[in-house]
Amino acid sequence: MFRNSLIALSFAVLAGTTALAAVEKISAVTVTADITAIQNEKAAAYWSNVAADIEDAIVARLVDRIADDGATITVDLREVELASSFERAVGASDAVLVGQVNVSDVNDNSNFNAYELSVSLGTAAVVSADGTTLYYDTLDVPEAYQALVNSFADSVVKRLD
Numbered sequence: 370m371f372r373n374s375l376i377a378l379s380f381a382v383l384a385g386t387t388a389l390a391a392v393e394k395i396s397a398v399t400v401t402a403d404i405t406a407i408q409n410e411k412a413a414a415y416w417s418n419v420a421a422d423i424e425d426a427i428v429a430r431l432v433d434r435i436a437d438d439g440a441t442i443t444v445d446l447r448e449v450e451l452a453s454s455f456e457r458a459v460g461a462s463d464a465v466l467v468g469q470v471n472v473s474d475v476n477d478n479s480n481f482n483a484y485e486l487s488v489s490l491g492t493a494a495v496v497s498a499d500g501t502t503l504y505y506d507t508l509d510v511p512e513a514y515q516a517l518v519n520s521f522a523d524s525v526v527k528r529l530d
């Protein structure tokens with residue numbers, strides 16, 4: 370009996386990590402972050418628009434797939450990581466965005482995916498118009514912030530296909 374329960378539990382864990390079938394249509398994208406939970410005032414100010422910026426970046430990548438009857442994407446950014454990323458910004462490669470991503474297909478209840486996504490500035494590809502790879506030594510520049518936002522949005526969209 371225990372063995373069968375263990376097998377069923379193993380299957381449930383694997384099923385939760387299987388890939389989502391391709392999602393053709395998206396009806397809603399919602400990104401949240403409780404900036405008030407960040408104790409560091411400068412970090413809270415720095416990240417004040419991150420939820421809206423990531424939401425906009427995801428929608429911009431999906432504009433041709435927006436429909437009333439599509440799947441929903443919800444992202445809950447971890448405030449602890451936002452605060453600590455700002456505090457360790459001296460090593461910008463350590464700057465990280467972490468969030469819980471849930472994708473639900475309203476047309477197919479079995480087509481659901483949930484995962485934690487972590488993107489660091491050290492792994493975010495930033496290439497200039499002339500093809501040069503750019504590196505940032507501080508998080509406190511608009512380009513570094515945008516690289517994190519873009520990389521996070523790109524990663525969410527890639528997992529839809």
